[in-house]
Amino acid sequence: MQTHKAKRVEITIEAVMQSRLTDALKKAGVTGYTVLPVLGGSGRSGEWSRAGQVSRASGMVQVICIIRPERLDGLLEGAFAVVERHIGVVSVTDCDVLRAERF
Amino acid sequence: MQTHKAKRVEITIEAVMQSRLTDALKKAGVTGYTVLPVLGGSGRSGEWSRAGQVSRASGMVQVICIIRPERLDGLLEGAFAVVERHIGVVSVTDCDVLRAERF
Amino acid sequence: MQTHKAKRVEITIEAVMQSRLTDALKKAGVTGYTVLPVLGGSGRSGEWSRAGQVSRASGMVQVICIIRPERLDGLLEGAFAVVERHIGVVSVTDCDVLRAERF
Amino acid sequence: MENLFSLAADNLVSPIILSFVLGVAASLARSDLSIPEAAAKALSIYLLFAIGFKGGVSVAAHGIDARLGLALLAGIILSAALPLVAFALLRLMTAMSRLDAAAVAAHYGSISIVTFVAATSVLESRGIAAEGYMVAVAAAMEAPAILSALWLVARGGGGDSKGMDGALMREIMLNGSIVLLVGAFLIGWATGEEGLAEISSFIVSPFKGVLCLFLLDMGLVAGRGLRQGGGILTPSVLAFGVLMPLIGAAAGLATALALGLTPGGVTLMMVLSASASYIAVPAAMRVALPEANPSLYLTLSLGVTFPFNLTLGIPLYVAVAQALTGG
Amino acid sequence: MENLFSLAADNLVSPIILSFVLGVAASLARSDLSIPEAAAKALSIYLLFAIGFKGGVSVAAHGIDARLGLALLAGIILSAALPLVAFALLRLMTAMSRLDAAAVAAHYGSISIVTFVAATSVLESRGIAAEGYMVAVAAAMEAPAILSALWLVARGGGGDSKGMDGALMREIMLNGSIVLLVGAFLIGWATGEEGLAEISSFIVSPFKGVLCLFLLDMGLVAGRGLRQGGGILTPSVLAFGVLMPLIGAAAGLATALALGLTPGGVTLMMVLSASASYIAVPAAMRVALPEANPSLYLTLSLGVTFPFNLTLGIPLYVAVAQALTGG
Amino acid sequence: MENLFSLAADNLVSPIILSFVLGVAASLARSDLSIPEAAAKALSIYLLFAIGFKGGVSVAAHGIDARLGLALLAGIILSAALPLVAFALLRLMTAMSRLDAAAVAAHYGSISIVTFVAATSVLESRGIAAEGYMVAVAAAMEAPAILSALWLVARGGGGDSKGMDGALMREIMLNGSIVLLVGAFLIGWATGEEGLAEISSFIVSPFKGVLCLFLLDMGLVAGRGLRQGGGILTPSVLAFGVLMPLIGAAAGLATALALGLTPGGVTLMMVLSASASYIAVPAAMRVALPEANPSLYLTLSLGVTFPFNLTLGIPLYVAVAQALTGG
Numbered sequence A, B, C: 001m002q003t004h005k006a007k008r009v010e011i012t013i014e015a016v017m018q019s020r021l022t023d024a025l026k027k028a029g030v031t032g033y034t035v036l037p038v039l040g041g042s043g044r045s046g047e048w049s050r051a052g053q054v055s056r057a058s059g060m061v062q063v064i065c066i067i068r069p070e071r072l073d074g075l076l077e078g079a080f081a082v083v084e085r086h087i088g089v090v091s092v093t094d095c096d097v098l099r100a101e102r103f
Numbered sequence D, E, F: 001m002e003n004l005f006s007l008a009a010d011n012l013v014s015p016i017i018l019s020f021v022l023g024v025a026a027s028l029a030r031s032d033l034s035i036p037e038a039a040a041k042a043l044s045i046y047l048l049f050a051i052g053f054k055g056g057v058s059v060a061a062h063g064i065d066a067r068l069g070l071a072l073l074a075g076i077i078l079s080a081a082l083p084l085v086a087f088a089l090l091r092l093m094t095a096m097s098r099l100d101a102a103a104v105a106a107h108y109g110s111i112s113i114v115t116f117v118a119a120t121s122v123l124e125s126r127g128i129a130a131e132g133y134m135v136a137v138a139a140a141m142e143a144p145a146i147l148s149a150l151w152l153v154a155r156g157g158g159g160d161s162k163g164m165d166g167a168l169m170r171e172i173m174l175n176g177s178i179v180l181l182v183g184a185f186l187i188g189w190a191t192g193e194e195g196l197a198e199i200s201s202f203i204v205s206p207f208k209g210v211l212c213l214f215l216l217d218m219g220l221v222a223g224r225g226l227r228q229g230g231g232i233l234t235p236s237v238l239a240f241g242v243l244m245p246l247i248g249a250a251a252g253l254a255t256a257l258a259l260g261l262t263p264g265g266v267t268l269m270m271v272l273s274a275s276a277s278y279i280a281v282p283a284a285m286r287v288a289l290p291e292a293n294p295s296l297y298l299t300l301s302l303g304v305t306f307p308f309n310l311t312l313g314i315p316l317y318v319a320v321a322q323a324l325t326g327g
């Protein structure tokens, strides 16, 4: 089938920062994203798990954003401004998408 | 370690369509897939979140399917027939897998 | 923005094996990972779904690990020793990351 | 009429209504208050189980008569017919496309079980008895409306619609809420008062409190919908959301009087006809009419008609039912 | 025997059993009814906490005697020994591999706490008293069976088994359900009747209702298992799933009579021996014997033996225990 | 003093405390016992709704007076002032950085609603009445401490702090727990005793039992925190975690006596001032002071001060309040 080149950006970020990140993404011209729940993880700031947590303080989410390659830089700059001082990970993968008109 | 080329197809689709999609995948010769929950997202049809939802109408899931490259086209055609008239996103990434005999 | 090459390893594994896997990853020098919940799936061992499950026996999780390319082999060996006799899938994708000093 | 106003006022200051209001207010103010999806589903499972069970027990206690069958039949006919009225009204009053109008119409033929539950609890606190089998009527009214709506779309040029296939039909008839409601009804019927005695401190005593939390959640979801989809509420769409329940209630009233139901039964038939689905039908519409706009039907059903019925509708229906049955 | 049949019949029309039946039926009919995982886990936490607590309170009230220690010891021995019987039987009756047979055997030596809970609630409604410390016996019987099964595998050529390592041992002994059950038992014991009074409207009154919803969930999961894994139920495997609980119950009966337990205690010892694990042991098997087929042990335990015990087993065990203790 | 010890001892063997202890023990022993996130959130929603509602009903019953306004004002001042004390103490006693000290200080100015709930339930079982509006005071005390802490950071060179922006301000003032607490309080106030009668078998009778499960969860989370972050508990940090609640309690005591509150009200004001936030403030700190170490503030608040207040603090505060008010 006809596919088109795109970039898949995956940002793992604290739940408290989710709305700030998605606002920044929208400003950077992103038209869509998907948010996945995260159960737990480990990094330089230690291990954590969502089990039993009531506060939003110690949870993370994964925001996935598929965009046209030419938009990548704008997105990364917008995302970086939010993520910069926070824990979390940003990765970019090449991908092919169906229905490119959507991105 | 010995790895093998494969394709990782990721389909974000409405929860109500999940069983129709996985049926189509099976028909296209897919031997395995994994379903991830989705918390929320945004796209041309607006923003949504799973919080507090009782109806299955407004949730999405992410179906991940790793296959041998030669099977990709069959899979995409099967998936596309289901996804076509629905909201959602299909992306394909190159990957390497261990234990290739499983795919 | 300045990005760096890295590898994104994704291991879908039984929930009961999660702590054994992450222990093995740490031994292989992995400094961080993220765990995603899995709703259900299908493979050679049949179909399953997390709905209504009380036992940990029939759930899976997805462990995502972003590492420098030179660490990949160590990680895969560590992971393989745990996954070997168990159901589950290991895939590796090329990616680019911000803030490479974190990996 | 005085009765009506005092009933409405009483109704408005109940913890149940105010919990809904709290949810809407919190959402509109963009508080991050939210009920986890799993908890919301658990609450709804509890409510369906409890209401079904109690209906069954009541049937076990009072026996059934020919009216049960007739009421079921009447419910099915109402559910199938009301979408036609709603559709005509929408095409007349609003600028909605055929597709959207059909999707919305399906919701108004079908029913909202929480509205039914809220009405039951008002009846109870007023000491007004109702036929236990109205729960079964509620279940019977869930699905027919969907078929009518799909027929409306097919008639207007099936190209837009995937139509109904076997899988969808099975999904609709066996959707979780119908199965649970009917199943609990049958269990209640089979085990009767004795069964109720065993579990009444679970399904009877805490019922209203659980309903409060559930309505809090519905308020949160409705408020979010209004915030995001409120733009679609043109005056004519809004007018439909208030007018249609009144038309439905009138149809329910006529039917119930013809059947000779008790005052409580009349009220519940009005409530069922007046209420709009927000669980089963939206899911079916996503499958069968994916191009219809979900904001439209969800905002109308949950953001307009549900609160209208909850606050003004129910006391009105109770008052009218009592007046006309002399109950 | 008349007593037995009426007991069984009574048992069958209880809301608890019928909720399980509803779950199985909904699953087999492929309804999308489901209880969220988090809600199912919450229900099970509630049940474990409540049953443990009440057991502890009962020990606080009646004191303990030498029998407690003996009963614990007997439980451990039963749990360790029954897998040997089950294994031999499986190798004799069915075509199962050593590995699968050992994995299945582990389940039958261990216990199902919901079966225990259901039996407790039958005893209560019949007014038959039981030793409160049977809860502790239940906890003690969870793990030994796993060791026996791993020994069976190791003996037959350890190549197949990862065997037991320290981490697994700790996981088994400290698995959530054992810790919660024992912990709540100790809390109940420490706080006694006074503690119970504080929280009885949470852990006593709604107990049976919560159990209904939990059994609905178990029915849904069991039905799904039967739909997907039903193929493995050859007649001989099925026969094992019904025969083994009877053998277990007989062993439990002999032990309990030797210990001189009350009629209730005898019943519960039979139930524990007859029941098959479906929480702790499956998880341990996935770690220790990953090549064993989970459909086999889950379908047998949850799809065959659990419903058998729930419907026919428990009334049978109660009747036998009463007959033989003159209770 | 005898009174104090017996109160403390009584307190220690209550199911509530022991549930917390069980959670901590299970976590430290690395059991896999856990309460699903959704269930934990549901429990906390229940507790907030119930405690807010009951507070409102009590205000409806006893009316309000000028003291309500004064108590709210006093709470706000305490919440804003205590972080300054905590900050100074931390910089004096420990080696914490300015940033970490400010973040920790914010927690101690704000409040822990579960500590408040636990105190309420101790007061109730002792038959000591308290002002219903203390719930509103609790809500008012959540946020001011955060502003003080951010001011402390800004003063010391704003470079470290993102400072407060409008979005954060709204998030803090409208965070879910404040909105639910205040909302339920208003609903309780509006519907009064009548409203309570409707839902008391949901929000009153099972309350303590639900609290047990919630404390079990808090114990599990606190134990996990201690296991992972226990290293940061140097003797001086630990000393702060015990000393600061006593200072807070003293400040609360003075304020409450000046206001002329009832013995129960005095106790609750002490408890609020002594307790440290673990829901709203940590979330705000992650946004506003992301470089501050969350292990520090979470371990101190949930792993040290919360258990201290729960076990020794509350009985002490009750005894002191009774002694000094002659209550």
Ligand SMILES: Nc1ncnc2c1ncn2[C@@H]1O[C@H](COP(=O)(O)O)[C@@H](O)[C@H]1O
Residues within 6 Å of the ligand: A012, A040, A041, A042, A043, A044, A045, A046, A047, A048, A060, A086, A087, A088, A089, C031, C032, C033, C034, C035, C064, C065, C066, C067, C102, C103
């Ligand atoms: N290398 C990594 N791969 C995947 N996820 C990571 C990685 N490093 C950090 N994370 C995630 O980001 C969170 C914060 O990481 P850190 O900033 O290193 O404390 C962790 O808890 C993980 O969920």
Ligand SMILES: Nc1ncnc2c1ncn2[C@@H]1O[C@H](COP(=O)(O)O)[C@@H](O)[C@H]1O
Residues within 6 Å of the ligand: A031, A032, A033, A034, A035, A064, A065, A066, A067, A102, A103, B012, B040, B041, B042, B043, B044, B045, B046, B047, B048, B060, B086, B087, B088, B089
């Ligand atoms: N560019 C994108 N990247 C990631 N997810 C997307 C994207 N666009 C849409 N989605 C997901 O697909 C859903 C439906 O999108 P749409 O069809 O554009 O309304 C959204 O709610 C997102 O969850």
Ligand SMILES: Nc1ncnc2c1ncn2[C@@H]1O[C@H](COP(=O)(O)O)[C@@H](O)[C@H]1O
Residues within 6 Å of the ligand: B031, B032, B033, B034, B035, B064, B065, B066, B067, B102, B103, C012, C040, C041, C042, C043, C044, C045, C046, C047, C048, C060, C086, C087, C088, C089
């Ligand atoms: N090709 C695949 N793509 C994605 N996930 C898979 C695939 N095969 C297996 N899985 C996942 O791994 C689990 C076990 O697979 P298996 O070992 O084949 O039974 C399945 O239930 C899926 O969740």
Ligand code: NA
Residues within 6 Å of the ligand: D082, D107, D108, D109, D110, D111, D112, D248, D272, D273, D274, D275, D276, D277
């Ligand atoms: Na209707």
Ligand code: NA
Residues within 6 Å of the ligand: E082, E107, E108, E109, E110, E111, E112, E248, E272, E273, E274, E275, E276, E277
């Ligand atoms: Na057994």
Ligand code: NA
Residues within 6 Å of the ligand: F082, F107, F108, F109, F110, F111, F112, F248, F272, F273, F274, F275, F276, F277
């Ligand atoms: Na404080």
